[in-house]
Amino acid sequence: MSVNAVLTAQQAPASAGAPDPMLIEDLVAAYRILAQQGVLDGFGHVSARHNRAANRFIMSRSLAPELVTANDLIEFDLDGNPVDAKGRSLYSERFIHAEIYRARPDVRSVVHNHAPSLIPFGVTTVPLRPMYHMASFIGNGVPVFDIRKSFGMTDMLVSDSKKGHALAEVLGQKAVVLMRGHGVAVVGSTIPIAVGRSIYLDINAKVQAQALALGGNITYLDPQEAQKMMDAGENRSYERPWELWKAKATGK
Amino acid sequence: MSVNAVLTAQQAPASAGAPDPMLIEDLVAAYRILAQQGVLDGFGHVSARHNRAANRFIMSRSLAPELVTANDLIEFDLDGNPVDAKGRSLYSERFIHAEIYRARPDVRSVVHNHAPSLIPFGVTTVPLRPMYHMASFIGNGVPVFDIRKSFGMTDMLVSDSKKGHALAEVLGQKAVVLMRGHGVAVVGSTIPIAVGRSIYLDINAKVQAQALALGGNITYLDPQEAQKMMDAGENRSYERPWELWKAKATGK
C-alpha cells in the first residue's frame, strides 16, 4: 500500500464528479452542528462518502469545523490523496476516514472528535456502556484503539494509511472506536446518523460518569434491548433532531 | 382495550372543539421553555389535557420541541388516536400521556423527557430524593418503571396503550416516575406546574449527585417538610419563573 500511496501522491486521483448538492449541504451542516453541540471544537472533522463513487470521500481542508463552508470541501481517494487540494493544507488525520471507508462498505459518514467526556473512557479500565435507549448503537460494545500496541511511541496521530488501517481493524463492525489518549471515531450509514451518534455518545458518557459517581449498582441497557432499539430504527435515524440541528446550524 | 384501540384507529375520534387559546399558547411555550432550559433536546414532549373534554389531550406532531408552533398541535383521545393528524407523523410514545390522563383525573399536563441528570437515578440502586424545598413535589418518593418487568426485552419505548398503562400504574399518585434506561414522566395540575417540576427535578438530580460525591452524611428534606411546602402552594405554582420562562421562550 505504501508504494501505491506514493504513486497516488504523485498523480492526483481523478474526480468521481460533482457530489449530490444535498450531500454537500448536509456535510457543511454536520461540521457546524458538531461544533454547536460541543462535540467538536477547533479540532476534529466529519466526512461523507461520495454518492457517485465508493472509493471517494469528501471532507474539509484543514479548518476549524465552525468555519467550514462548501468551498472548503475537498474530494479524496481511499489513500487519503486529494483530487485537487488547490494548495490548501489538509487534515493530517484524514486516514482515519479513508481506511474506515475502505474497510466498511456500509459506512457513508465518519466523525472524528476529542469530546472531553469520551477521553476518560479511552484511558481507563472502565468500559463505556449504554445507559439508555439513545445509546443503543453501542449496545454491542465499544473497542479501544491503543496506537502504542502496533506503533510504539508516536505523536498519537493517525496520520498515515497504516495507522488508519489498524484503527479500522479495531473498529471492526462496531459503530464507535475509542482512541486511547486521543479521542474517538464514530461511523454511520448517513450523515445524520454519524452526527446523531456522536452527540448522544457524548451525552451517554456524561450520564455513565454521573451514574458511576452515585456509588450504587447500575443496570445497563441490555444488549438485547439495544438490538431491538436498533432494529426498530435507531431513534428514527435521528430525523427529528437533525431537522432542528440543521436549522440552527444553517440559520434557516 | 385493544379491540377499542383498533376501532378508534379506524374511525378517528371526534374533536372536543377548539381548546382555550391560552392553553395553546402555554403549551407551545412549554415546548420551547423545556428546550431552552435543557430538559428537552431534539426528543421528548409535553402535553396538556383538553380544557373542554377530560378524555382528550393536545400535543405536537412528531417534531423537535424547539420547533413546535400552534399549527403543529394535534388533539388525541385517550387511546392515543389523533382527531385529525392530516397525515403527519406522530410521537410514538404519546401513550405515556394518554394513559396518565386516563389514570389520573387530577393531572392536566404531562412532560416526558430524557434529561441526562435523571438517567443515572433510573438505573441505579440509589434513589432520587429531595435535596431542598424546590423539589418538595418528590417528598413522597419517586417510583421507577422498569419496562422489562412486564414486557421483557423491548426497544424501551412506551409505544402502545398497554405499556402506557403499566407506566401509569407505577406512577400511581406521585408527581414523577423514572423510566429505567430511558427517562422520566412528570405530571402537574397545570402546564406551569408540570414544566416547573421538570426543571427543578433536573436541578435536584444534579444537586443530589454533587452532594453524594462530597462523601459526607446527607440530611434530605424531611417528608413532612416537603408536605408543608406542598400545602403552602408548591413554589407559588411556579408563577414567578413561568412569567420569566415564557417571556424568554416567546420573545415577548
Place this chain on the structure above:
Amino acid sequence: MSVNAVLTAQQAPASAGAPDPMLIEDLVAAYRILAQQGVLDGFGHVSARHNRAANRFIMSRSLAPELVTANDLIEFDLDGNPVDAKGRSLYSERFIHAEIYRARPDVRSVVHNHAPSLIPFGVTTVPLRPMYHMASFIGNGVPVFDIRKSFGMTDMLVSDSKKGHALAEVLGQKAVVLMRGHGVAVVGSTIPIAVGRSIYLDINAKVQAQALALGGNITYLDPQEAQKMMDAGENRSYERPWELWKAKATGK
C-alpha cells in the same frame, strides 16, 4: 416584635425619601447580574439598605430577578413592611433581608439564592471551605442555619421576622450563612461586594466539590491567608469584575 409587626402592617411605614439614583441603578443591575451569572434563576433576591435611613431597605416586588426594573423596587422597614406596595405581591422571604439589616449595621446589601452548587454544602457534614484567594471572605467559616432546630417542621421558608431573626443570629458576624435544604444568604458592605461574594461563593463550592472528588489530601486556604487577603482589600472590592458585569447586565 409581633405586636409591632401587626401595627406596622396596619400603618404603612413612612418613606425615608428617594434613594440615591446610583443605588437604584446598581440594585437593578445586581438582579440581572446574578441571573446572568447563574446564581439566581426565577427565584431568589437581592436588596440594598436605604442610603438615607439605616432602618429601611429596598428590594423588588415578587418578580423573577431577570425581569426587575427600577419601577419594581419597593422600600421596606425592618419588620418587612412595605412603604407603598401599590397592591403588588411581595417576596415572602423579605424577612431574611430585614432581620440581617437589623442585626448587622455594617451590612448594606444582602443576597438570598438557591445556587445548585451550594445546596450540597447545606445538607452534608462536609463544611464549605475556601479553596483559593477569591473566597477569602469565608476564611472564618460558614455557619449552617437549620430551620428545624428552632421551628420544627416547616415549609422551609424564612417567611416572618422570627425566622429571619434566627437566621441572622446564626449568620453572626460572618459573610455567608448556608440554609439547610434551601439555599444561602450572603452579605456585603456594598452591592458589588454582596454580588461578587455570591458569584465567587458559587465558584468556590464547585471547586471544592471537584477537589474532594480527586481523592487526595487538600490544603485549604489558611485562615491567616484569608484574613490578609481581606485586609488587603478583598479582590479590590470587586470593582474590576463589577464594571464588566454591570456593562453586560445593562447592555451599556
Place this chain on the structure above:
Amino acid sequence: MSVNAVLTAQQAPASAGAPDPMLIEDLVAAYRILAQQGVLDGFGHVSARHNRAANRFIMSRSLAPELVTANDLIEFDLDGNPVDAKGRSLYSERFIHAEIYRARPDVRSVVHNHAPSLIPFGVTTVPLRPMYHMASFIGNGVPVFDIRKSFGMTDMLVSDSKKGHALAEVLGQKAVVLMRGHGVAVVGSTIPIAVGRSIYLDINAKVQAQALALGGNITYLDPQEAQKMMDAGENRSYERPWELWKAKATGK
C-alpha cells in the same frame, strides 16, 4: 533588585517604540478569547513580550479581560514599571509576567488565570497529568508554587518582583506552573500558543477529574508520546483554532 525597583518607579523606563500592530491585535484578541472560552472571568491577564525589546512587555491596565482594547495596553519593563501608565490603575500581579520574561528568553507570551478546573490540582496531592495529545505540553510535569514556602502568610498575590522571581524559579523550563490556592501561569513562544495551552489545560483538568471519578486504572499519556507530539509541532501551533477563536473574539 528592590533598590533598582524603587529607582525605576521614580524614573519611568524609556519605551522600546511602537510594537508590531499585529502583536497588539493578537494581544487584544487573546484577552477576549480567554474570556469567551471561560479561562478568564473578571480577573486574570495575558501579556506579550515586546517585539522590539526583550526587556519590555505589553499588558492591559487593570481591567476585566473582556473589556480590553488596544487603548488599554501599557508597556512595562521587567521590574513591572510602566513606561507611561497615564495615571491608570495597574494589575498588581504584573510581576508574574515580568519575572517570567526575565527568566525565560524563549517565552513571548504569559497567561495568568484562575480557571476553576485548575484550582483543585493546585491544592491537592494528586498531580495534574496529560490525559491526551492535546495536553502534550505538560508531558514533562506541572510544578506547583506554594507562596507560603518562601513568604509565609501572605494575601496570596504575586505582587512584587521577589514573589514573581520565586514563581519563575518553580516554573523552571516548564510550560505551566500551578499556584496553590490561587491559579496558574502558562507560557508560550507565541500568543496563540500561550492561549491555546491555557484553553487545553483547562479541558485536560476537567478530563482528568472525570477520569479519576470513574474509579478504574488510568493510562496517562506517556512522556515520550508527549515529547513526540511536541516535536511534531504541538497541535500545529494552534493555528487552526486560533483562526476560529480570533474570528469569534473580534467579530470578524
